[in-house]
Amino acid sequence: MSDEVIQQTKLWLGEHYNEGNGRSEFADKLKEECGVLGIFNVPDASTLSYYALHALQHRGEESAGICTVDTKEKNRFCYYRGLGLVKEVFDKEKLAELKGDRAIGHVRYPSSGEEDAASNIQPLIFRYRDGDLAVATNGSIINAGEIRTELEQQGSIFQTTSDTEVIAHLIARSSADFETAAKEALARLNGGFAVLIMTNDKLLAATDRHGFRPLVLGKVGSGFVFSSETCAFETIGATYVRDITPGELLILSDNELREERFAEAERQAMCAMEYIYFARPDSDINGINIHSARKRMGRMLAKESFVDADIVTGVPDSSISAAIGYAEQTGIPYELGLIKNKYTGRTFIQPSQQLREQGVKMKLSAVRKVVEGKRVVMIDDSIVRGTTSLRIVNLLREAGAIEVHVRITSPPFQNPCFYGIDTPERKDLIAARMTVEQIRREINADSLQFLTHQGCLDAVGSNEEVRNRGLCMACFDNDYPTEQQNEQMVTSNSK
Numbered sequence: 504m505s506d507e508v509i510q511q512t513k514l515w516l517g518e519h520y521n522e523g524n525g526r527s528e529f530a531d532k533l534k535e536e537c538g539v540l541g542i543f544n545v546p547d548a549s550t551l552s553y554y555a556l557h558a559l560q561h562r563g564e565e566s567a568g569i570c571t572v573d574t575k576e577k578n579r580f581c582y583y584r585g586l587g588l589v590k591e592v593f594d595k596e597k598l599a600e601l602k603g604d605r606a607i608g609h610v611r612y613p614s615s616g617e618e619d620a621a622s623n624i625q626p627l628i629f630r631y632r633d634g635d636l637a638v639a640t641n642g643s644i645i646n647a648g649e650i651r652t653e654l655e656q657q658g659s660i661f662q663t664t665s666d667t668e669v670i671a672h673l674i675a676r677s678s679a680d681f682e683t684a685a686k687e688a689l690a691r692l693n694g695g696f697a698v699l700i701m702t703n704d705k706l707l708a709a710t711d712r713h714g715f716r717p718l719v720l721g722k723v724g725s726g727f728v729f730s731s732e733t734c735a736f737e738t739i740g741a742t743y744v745r746d747i748t749p750g751e752l753l754i755l756s757d758n759e760l761r762e763e764r765f766a767e768a769e770r771q772a773m774c775a776m777e778y779i780y781f782a783r784p785d786s787d788i789n790g791i792n793i794h795s796a797r798k799r800m801g802r803m804l805a806k807e808s809f810v811d812a813d814i815v816t817g818v819p820d821s822s823i824s825a826a827i828g829y830a831e832q833t834g835i836p837y838e839l840g841l842i843k844n845k846y847t848g849r850t851f852i853q854p855s856q857q858l859r860e861q862g863v864k865m866k867l868s869a870v871r872k873v874v875e876g877k878r879v880v881m882i883d884d885s886i887v888r889g890t891t892s893l894r895i896v897n898l899l900r901e902a903g904a905i906e907v908h909v910r911i912t913s914p915p916f917q918n919p920c921f922y923g924i925d926t927p928e929r930k931d932l933i934a935a936r937m938t939v940e941q942i943r944r945e946i947n948a949d950s951l952q953f954l955t956h957q958g959c960l961d962a963v964g965s966n967e968e969v970r971n972r973g974l975c976m977a978c979f980d981n982d983y984p985t986e987q988q989n990e991q992m993v994t995s996n997s998k
């Protein structure tokens with residue numbers, strides 16, 4: 504234990520103590536904003552979408568939607584969307600009404616401060632002069648506000664507050680044919696996004712020109728599938744074909760796949776947090792398996808910041824792989840010191856202050872028999888505001904851990920994201936305000952170390968030839984891949 508006396512462990516009595524309200528109970532954990540899914544020419548596309556969206560549920564737990572094209576009924580659109588988890592929104596009867604062999608689906612987190620979550624549930628559906636249009640996106644369109652103002656001045660009436668709606672308006676207002684209009688619309692967008700656009704006879708898939716957000720193509724039977732992550736492919740028996748590259752536009756029509764571009768690729772910048780935290784361990788992004796990358800992060804962390812201890816444990820679920828890597832590298836046994844209750848789901852019955860004082864915990868528990876009397880290395884993926892880390896360290900102390908050494912599989916998170924991840928302002932990011940030692944005190948840990956920038960890049964192990972190994976690390980290194988955001992941050996830093 505460090506010389507300094509660790510403050511007496513107290514029960515956490517503040518807000519959001521393990522309440523189990525989806526992921527939002529960890530109020531300072533980052534939130535992915537969406538998962539997208541597209542099916543083309545596969546029978547019973549809605550049921551397949553339902554299962555695939557289940558696999559993408561971790562990317563958005565607030566709402567879900569599926570839109571199908573009924574090719575036997577004049578290619579009409581059928582859709583259903585609702586607030587809640589995929590299993591709460593859909594049942595057998597609803598899926599049976601979504602007829603057809605083409606579909607796009609979506610799971611979503613609302614961004615912070617969003618008031619009208621219900622009208623922003625995707626896919627967004629529109630009717631315009633050439634037929635129906637469904638649009639689903641993952642990510643953020645930075646210049647959506649600007650485009651929206653311009654279009655409103657020209658008479659457009661928006662139905663939602665979603666960035667995604669500008670894509671539909673740009674297409675609908677164009678006098679060009681649909682494909683040209685879609686390309687021109689996508690070319691106007693700045694930001695980090697993966698998008699699916701479905702019409703009565705086509706399905707388009709694209710990612711932004713930096714490739715911030717993942718999107719993959721697979722084959723299922725004689726048809727095709729697009730998904731935010733490959734984990735959905737296993738679920739529905741699809742085989743992986745390839746990742747969509749930055750600035751690329753894939754067009755499915757009849758059963759033909761065309762590979763086109765809407766923009767030249769710029770500096771490749773896949774979001775590093777996908778590898779660190781967001782993506783499911785069984786997914787691969789750009790050929791790299793997430794579980795393996797996280798294990799390497801744990802190994803690297805052990806090399807960079809070894810600490811003698813009795814057990815290593817990981818904060819479930821995202822840090823289990825890294826904890827295994829840390830244990831393998833150090834020889835310190837990996838133990839299940841923390842358990843997540845997977846069945847809390849969304850609950851609106853929160854423990855009262857009195858119940859909290861009695862130690863009622865719903866979402867995460869420490870395993871007393873495992874941690875009691877032990878020196879524990881606790882591996883986590885990131886520290887955003889610091890409140891979650893304090894809570895988890897205290898959980899371990901309450902269960903009898905005699906030392907808690909925190910190791911983080913990413914560098915200090917110091918800058919906000921503009922590319923689709925809902926992050927607090929810089930002033931609320933603990934690493935932007937405090938030194939590592941100050942953070943250690945704040946989270947009540949005996950020691951604290953972060954993975955270095957280089958260690959993180961090496962652990963992911965992507966292409967060495969390109970800058971930052973083709974990753975965006977802006978929230979760690981302030982090097983925003985888009986010029987405008989770089990300038991914006993330089994200006995705000997100099998104020």
Ligand code: SF4
Pocket residue numbers: 695715773774775776777919920921922923924975976977978979
């Ligand atoms: S700023 Fe961070 S969270 Fe945002 S895209 Fe880049 S790496 Fe991902």
